Amino acid sequence: MRKVLVLLVAAALTIASAQDYVFGITFDAGGKFDGSFNEGTWRGMVLAIEELQAERGLEIDLLEFEGTPETSAGGLRTIAGQNVELIVSPGFAQADAVAAVSNEFGDTFFVLIDAVVEAPNVRSVLFEEHEGSFLVGFIAGTLSQTGVVGFVGGMDIPLIRNFNTGYEQGVLHACPECTVISNYVGVTPTAWNDPARAKELATNQHAQGADIIYAAAGASGNGVIDFVNETMCYTTTRTLRSTGLAEQVAQIDPSPAYASACGADAQPLFFIGVDSNQNPLGDIDGNPDTLNHGLTSMLKRVDVAAYDAIMDVVDGTFEPGTRVLGLAENGVGFALDEYNEALLTDSLLAEIAMISDMIVSGQLVVEPYSD
Amino acid sequence: METVVLVTLAASAVRATTPLLFAALGGLFSERSGIVNIALEGIMLFGALTAALVTYYVELPVLRETPGARVPYAPWIGLLAAMVVGGGVGFVHALVSIRYKADQIISGVAINLMAIGLPAVILTGLFANSTTSAPVANRLPSWTLGPLTFSPLVYGAFVLVPIVWYVVFRTPFGLRLRAVGEHPEAADSVGISVIRMRYTGVIISGVLAAMGGAYLSIGAFNQFITEMSGGRGFIALAALIFGKWHPLGVLGATLLFGAFQALETQLGGAALLPPTVVQSLPFILTMLVLAGFVGRAIPPKAIGKPFHKG
Numbered sequence: 285m286r287k288v289l290v291l292l293v294a295a296a297l298t299i300a301s302a303q304d305y306v307f308g309i310t311f312d313a314g315g316k317f318d319g320s321f322n323e324g325t326w327r328g329m330v331l332a333i334e335e336l337q338a339e340r341g342l343e344i345d346l347l348e349f350e351g352t353p354e355t356s357a358g359g360l361r362t363i364a365g366q367n368v369e370l371i372v373s374p375g376f377a378q379a380d381a382v383a384a385v386s387n388e389f390g391d392t393f394f395v396l397i398d399a400v401v402e403a404p405n406v407r408s409v410l411f412e413e414h415e416g417s418f419l420v421g422f423i424a425g426t427l428s429q430t431g432v433v434g435f436v437g438g439m440d441i442p443l444i445r446n447f448n449t450g451y452e453q454g455v456l457h458a459c460p461e462c463t464v465i466s467n468y469v470g471v472t473p474t475a476w477n478d479p480a481r482a483k484e485l486a487t488n489q490h491a492q493g494a495d496i497i498y499a500a501a502g503a504s505g506n507g508v509i510d511f512v513n514e515t516m517c518y519t520t521t522r523t524l525r526s527t528g529l530a531e532q533v534a535q536i537d538p539s540p541a542y543a544s545a546c547g548a549d550a551q552p553l554f555f556i557g558v559d560s561n562q563n564p565l566g567d568i569d570g571n572p573d574t575l576n577h578g579l580t581s582m583l584k585r586v587d588v589a590a591y592d593a594i595m596d597v598v599d600g601t602f603e604p605g606t607r608v609l610g611l612a613e614n615g616v617g618f619a620l621d622e623y624n625e626a627l628l629t630d631s632l633l634a635e636i637a638m639i640s641d642m643i644v645s646g647q648l649v650v651e652p653y654s655d
Numbered sequence: 656m657e658t659v660v661l662v663t664l665a666a667s668a669v670r671a672t673t674p675l676l677f678a679a680l681g682g683l684f685s686e687r688s689g690i691v692n693i694a695l696e697g698i699m700l701f702g703a704l705t706a707a708l709v710t711y712y713v714e715l716p717v718l719r720e721t722p723g724a725r726v727p728y729a730p731w732i733g734l735l736a737a738m739v740v741g742g743g744v745g746f747v748h749a750l751v752s753i754r755y756k757a758d759q760i761i762s763g764v765a766i767n768l769m770a771i772g773l774p775a776v777i778l779t780g781l782f783a784n785s786t787t788s789a790p791v792a793n794r795l796p797s798w799t800l801g802p803l804t805f806s807p808l809v810y811g812a813f814v815l816v817p818i819v820w821y822v823v824f825r826t827p828f829g830l831r832l833r834a835v836g837e838h839p840e841a842a843d844s845v846g847i848s849v850i851r852m853r854y855t856g857v858i859i860s861g862v863l864a865a866m867g868g869a870y871l872s873i874g875a876f877n878q879f880i881t882e883m884s885g886g887r888g889f890i891a892l893a894a895l896i897f898g899k900w901h902p903l904g905v906l907g908a909t910l911l912f913g914a915f916q917a918l919e920t921q922l923g924g925a926a927l928l929p930p931t932v933v934q935s936l937p938f939i940l941t942m943l944v945l946a947g948f949v950g951r952a953i954p955p956k957a958i959g960k961p962f963h964k965g
Contacts, residue, residue, distance in 0.1 A: 315775070315881075317784030350785055440930065467920060470885070471931050477786075478885040480674075480875045484667045485920050491663035503787060503880045510876055570722070 307594060308347040308363035308371040312356045312378045320559035321586060325374040325397060328587030332594035357381035364389040370597045372590050376443060382406060393602050395593045397586055398443065400606050408606045409589040414450025415643055416582045416616030418650045419636055420556050421454020423580055424496045426632060429524040429551055431462045434489035436482055436508050438501035439475040440468040445653040447500040453650055465489045469504045479507030486511040496579055498556040505558060512555040512577050513568050517546035528629060536626050539569035557581030563623040572622045579627060581619040612644040664921050669809060670875060672913030674867035676812040678891030679905045680819050681863030686900060687823060688856030689836040689957040690752050693763035695864045696888025697770030698744050702865025703872035704774045706737035707879035710791045718792060730795045730873050737869040738862045745861020749854045756961035774881055788879040795874045806874040808866065820902040832856055836955035839962045849962045893941040899952050912937045
């Protein structure tokens with residue numbers, strides 16, 4: 285086993301030395317294909333590398349490390365020791381590791397996402413999650429028929445509170461009389477991996493009237509999505525708000541499961557996804573043209589941050605320091621695609637565009653979370 | 656509070672109790688025989704993983720033929736496989752603790768660590784990612800009994816309580832199991848095979864804990880997610896102690912902890928108590944019990960001690 289490992293490392297080194305550029309990426313938790321945050325960062329790097337290879341004929345290699353917050357310093361060191369130009373580390377839990385390793389390898393550039401390390405060779409990228417969450421909150425507040433919407437956060441930390449507060453402001457902006465129920469899966473890192481608990485939270489929120497639930501909970505969020513996809517609809521005796529959602533839904537063919545489980549007086553349930561576009565997960569019958577339960581997703585463009593970092597290094601324009609990506613920089617936004625275009629009317633989209641402009645110009649201020 | 660909210664809360668508590676109950680009743684068999692089993696957490700994860708993978712691969716060929724087809728037997732095969740694997744992991748713990756007389760805590764910790772690392776390797780091989788399995792189309796069904804609608808495993812867990820009580824306190828097997836946990840030398844002197852009783856106890860604990868894990872992956876949900884047990888194995892262990900190694904005590908303790916969990920999700924941010932306190936309540940209560948402040952918990956006398964046949 286050790287021999288194989290030595291051979292592999294030697295092979296990696298020889299390949300590395302023949303390249304024009306070598307980049308690295310380290311994951312702290314959740315793995316490469318988490319379907320959202322890590323995967324988005326990785327895809328941004330891959331896209332940049334593919335473009336550079338195709339358009340400028342550069343030879344580029346990408347070294348990867350999948351670990352935990354405890355091991356990521358080791359992974360960073362291993363990669364940094366192989367003459368790489370740039371290492372991207374997505375995740376606030378890698379901040380200490382990046383701080384330590386960037387100090388040891390002064391000639392390597394580092395990009396840290398979701399936390400700040402101040403060093404001459406580190407670029408820290410933060411996102412205005414509250415701005416993107418405001419937009420999806422506005423959509424939820426506009427369309428909620430019960431006047432109650434839910435928020436399920438993963439681990440209860442300021443970063444996720446920031447999603448929560450932006451969402452709440454967005455909901456109340458569209459519908460001042462609406463209620464937002466907020467719950468967190470837990471207070472330890474296991475909160476990211478506990479779909480069963482997230483599903484109970486969604487069940488409880490729905491029992492309290494929520495018809496749209498926003499999940500910002502990593503892999504636990506799948507529990508919320510599972511609840512919505514399984515339950516699909518509700519009937520209620522309370523008076524519903526007239527939001528145009530029912531009319532919109534009436535024009536869409538129901539999925540076979542929806543048709544058999546939900547009667548004519550039933551109203552649909554929706555989730556809002558996070559980080560990557562999770563709209564396709566609401567397509568329970570594999571047919572985007574029938575009713576899907578993903579209302580929209582709050583997009584956090586980690587892919588853009590990773591892409592830009594590579595391009596800046598290759599162009600020689602890499603600047604350290606802290607970058608904050610919000611609506612103005614297209615760093616956050618909401619997902620619109622074939623899965624939800626039938627749900628969001630043109631007039632709603634126009635309103636969102638207007639609000640978005642107001643946030644960018646500073647006319648409308650979305651308050652971030654503060655302790 | 657509205658009735659509908661209360662009903663949801665009660666149902667939520669019952670569902671939260673289910674995996675705890677399976678694991679705690681499993682732990683009861685192991686600890687009554689004299690073997691500490693802190694590997695419950697890891698065994699749950701192995702059970703959850705196996706159930707999700709086997710269900711997925713059983714339904715896969717059918718779904719390839721006819722997309723969207725129901726494969727009602729797939730999750731049951733998944734559950735069965737989880738029980739077999741759980742028993743297997745229990746056997747490993749038994750082998751290390753009984754045959755090789757290693758420290759039972761260390762063996763348990765090793766299994767728990769393996770349950771975090773090994774699934775990542777398997778998932779990377781099968782699905783090119785280290786954290787989630789592909790969702791299954793056929794999870795365990797929901798059974799409606801009168802006003803109740805739950806997964807069959809939920810009913811199973813509660814039905815198991817009187818069965819375990821009967822087996823442990825009313826059968827010769829149960830008497831022997833308790834005897835080897837209390838006084839293995841005495842049991843040995845009357846011809847009971849201490850070794851065999853202990854193997855059996857630990858393997859049963861593995862089977863039951865794995866059922867709790869299977870409930871998490873294919874009962875309450877439709878895929879495996881790494882570390883999805885979220886400490887339930889440890890809470891089950893606390894419930895076992897809090898319940899004084901008695902099936903009815905265990906039922907009460909797991910129901911209490913399940914209700915805490917449900918209540919905490921209900922209270923959420925606007926809590927009377929901070930969630931941190933609610934989440935640590937099972938452990939705080941258990942420590943109080945162990946310290947003798949709330950009743951007294953007397954563990955099986957020979958627990959944790961390897962048996963040396965004279």
